[in-house]
Amino acid sequence: MLTVCPYFHVHQPYRVKRYRVFDIGNDNEYFNDSSETDLNNRRIIDKVANKSYRPTNAILQELLDTHPDFRFALSFSGTVLDQFEAYAPDVLESFQKLVASGRVEILADTYHHSLAFFYSVPEFERQVLKHKKRIKELFNFTPRVFRNTELSYRNDLAKWCEDNGYLGIMAEGWDKYLGWRSPNFLYHPPGCKKIKVLLKNYKLSDDVAFRFGNQGWSSWPLNAETYAQWIHAHHGDGQTINLFMDYETFGEHQWEDTGIFNFLRALPGLLTRHGDTSFKTPSETALSYDSVGEIDVPDVLTWADTDRDLTAWTGNDIQKDAVSTIYGMEEKVMATKSKELIETWRKLQTSDHFYYMCTKWSQDGDVHAYFSPYQSPYDAYIAFMNALSDLQLRVSHALALNEEKALAREERKLVEVKTATALEVKPEPMPNPTTWQRLKNWCSQVVGRLPFLRMIISQKH
Numbered sequence: 001m002l003t004v005c006p007y008f009h010v011h012q013p014y015r016v017k018r019y020r021v022f023d024i025g026n027d028n029e030y031f032n033d034s035s036e037t038d039l040n041n042r043r044i045i046d047k048v049a050n051k052s053y054r055p056t057n058a059i060l061q062e063l064l065d066t067h068p069d070f071r072f073a074l075s076f077s078g079t080v081l082d083q084f085e086a087y088a089p090d091v092l093e094s095f096q097k098l099v100a101s102g103r104v105e106i107l108a109d110t111y112h113h114s115l116a117f118f119y120s121v122p123e124f125e126r127q128v129l130k131h132k133k134r135i136k137e138l139f140n141f142t143p144r145v146f147r148n149t150e151l152s153y154r155n156d157l158a159k160w161c162e163d164n165g166y167l168g169i170m171a172e173g174w175d176k177y178l179g180w181r182s183p184n185f186l187y188h189p190p191g192c193k194k195i196k197v198l199l200k201n202y203k204l205s206d207d208v209a210f211r212f213g214n215q216g217w218s219s220w221p222l223n224a225e226t227y228a229q230w231i232h233a234h235h236g237d238g239q240t241i242n243l244f245m246d247y248e249t250f251g252e253h254q255w256e257d258t259g260i261f262n263f264l265r266a267l268p269g270l271l272t273r274h275g276d277t278s279f280k281t282p283s284e285t286a287l288s289y290d291s292v293g294e295i296d297v298p299d300v301l302t303w304a305d306t307d308r309d310l311t312a313w314t315g316n317d318i319q320k321d322a323v324s325t326i327y328g329m330e331e332k333v334m335a336t337k338s339k340e341l342i343e344t345w346r347k348l349q350t351s352d353h354f355y356y357m358c359t360k361w362s363q364d365g366d367v368h369a370y371f372s373p374y375q376s377p378y379d380a381y382i383a384f385m386n387a388l389s390d391l392q393l394r395v396s397h398a399l400a401l402n403e404e405k406a407l408a409r410e411e412r413k414l415v416e417v418k419t420a421t422a423l424e425v426k427p428e429p430m431p432n433p434t435t436w437q438r439l440k441n442w443c444s445q446v447v448g449r450l451p452f453l454r455m456i457i458s459q460k461h
Contacts, residue, residue: 002235003280003288004271005198006072007170008247009147010095011113012048012080013352015039015373016380019387028394030387031347038373045087052251057094059250059265064101070268071103071279074247075147078111078131079350081138092138099139105281106135108143108166114349115149115313117157118300119327127346145169145282149351151200151244151303152310155296158189158197166195168286170244172303173199177295184238186286187295196286197295200244200303204230209245213258221259224266232274239289240280244303304355305364312368313354318381322354325388329395336398344391348384356380 017033033039063070074095084092098104110116111131116124135141145168146161153171161169173183183199207227211217219226231241246253254260271277280288304312314320326348333345356372357380358365374380 001276002238003278004241005280005282005285006243007282008245009075010080010247011077012045012083013350014079014347015041016383016387019383021386024386024390025393028390042087045083048248048252049088049091052248053091055261056250057098059261060098063268064103067268069272069278071281073105073107073282075107075109077113078134079113081134096139099141105283106139106141106143107145107147109147110149112346112349113149113351115351116349120330123330153297153301155189155298158195159192162192162195167283168196168198170198172301172308173202174301174308177297182238184234184241185292186289187293188291190294190296196291198242198282198285200242204241205243205245209249212254212260224263224270228270231271235276240285312358313351316359319354319357322357322381322384332395332399336395338398341395341398348388353384
């Protein structure tokens with residue numbers, strides 16, 4: 001038996017507009033670009049919804065209705081869910097309908113698509129908890145498998161997931177760590193006893209996500225029949241084919257005229273024609289198969305670029321400066337206790353901001369340029385750092401205001417204490433009623449027993 005585990009990631013960031021140095025201190029709306037460019041967040045949601053989300057959701061709903069064995073997984077960033085709710089509620093409703101089928105699993109994730117685990121575990125935990133609550137609120141679903149931002153992974157992240165009750169965690173099936181082994185089996189991290197690692201089959205996944213519409217590719221044009229044969233060829237040398245890719249692959253990255261929608265519509269039926277091929281969600285996969293061995297990933301592994309590490313976001317000096325500055329603000333931002341400032345700070349943690357600052361060349365550089373709404377990495381850095389400078393001013397002002405309020409409260413308390421002390425009157429202590437009554441009774445008994453005392457008292461009266 002060979003099972004196929006498809007997983008699609010749905011994400012859109014809040015892009016920072018061309019925020020100028022002159023805007024610092026004068027404009028605290030960093031994400032409200034209204035131009036006809038790709039910095040306009042609402043415009044992007046509308047465009048991608050029409051090209052990808054709406055048609056792909058309709059096809060997936062059709063596949064769920066016509067193929068009882070078909071199932072898959074989704075992961076959502078909180079930022080895309082917020083934008084669906086604000087700009088395209090029908091898209092959110094169509095995703096909710098897919099999940100309501102009972103055959104679509106939602107994965108745990110960071111709310112703001114951040115790299116927080118590698119810079120601040122407490123902030124990472126706050127974002128994961130917020131994401132969990134949001135998924136429960138919108139989909140009535142509690143995730144059981146974890147997927148970190150950009151499929152980023154490391155041994156200690158897997159241990160954190162096991163300690164927090166997750167069945168599995170997703171990672172890139174990269175040759176550097178697999179060696180001769182296959183990504184088509186489950187593995188376990190060092191020091192873990194329960195959690196399993198589901199590895200992406202990057203060749204088969206990227207054939208669709210990156211190469212599908214490339215007319216210079218030797219396998220172009222790729223049809224569903226050929227792709228199904230490639231998967232069936234793994235019968236006997238694997239348990240699961242994990243196909244991980246961006247949801248926007250369908251219609252946005254690979255346009256409709258490439259045939260991508262026809263490919264998606266045909267594939268499930270072609271795969272299940274083979275009697276020993278079926279579909280499983282990530283949690284079903286983790287529960288169905290045992291680990292065949294340990295996979296040791298001591299350094300950060302991601303699904304980005306040819307290096308598969310963090311250099312897509314931290315590979316140059318401007319990226320490192322931006323990352324260190326944003327996470328260096330944590331203590332002060334949290335001390336403000338301002339929901340608005342904390343939320344803005346988190347939107348600026350979204351990894352896309354640092355991805356746009358990448359200065360790599362060749363194929364990697366082309367991919368970064370394709371996704372970036374800025375004319376250059378330096379434009380992205382300038383807009384981001386200017387916005388961050390304004391946020392720093394707002395944080396400093398909020399902390400100063402909080403300190404003034406705290407001092408005012410202390411002064412009021414001091415005045416109240418002094419006033420109460422000045423007005424305080426100490427009453428004379430009253431004798432204990434019981435003791436006083438006993439004394440009167442004793443005196444009466446003494447008078448009654450001594451005749452001369454009775455005579456003296458009667459003469460006085």
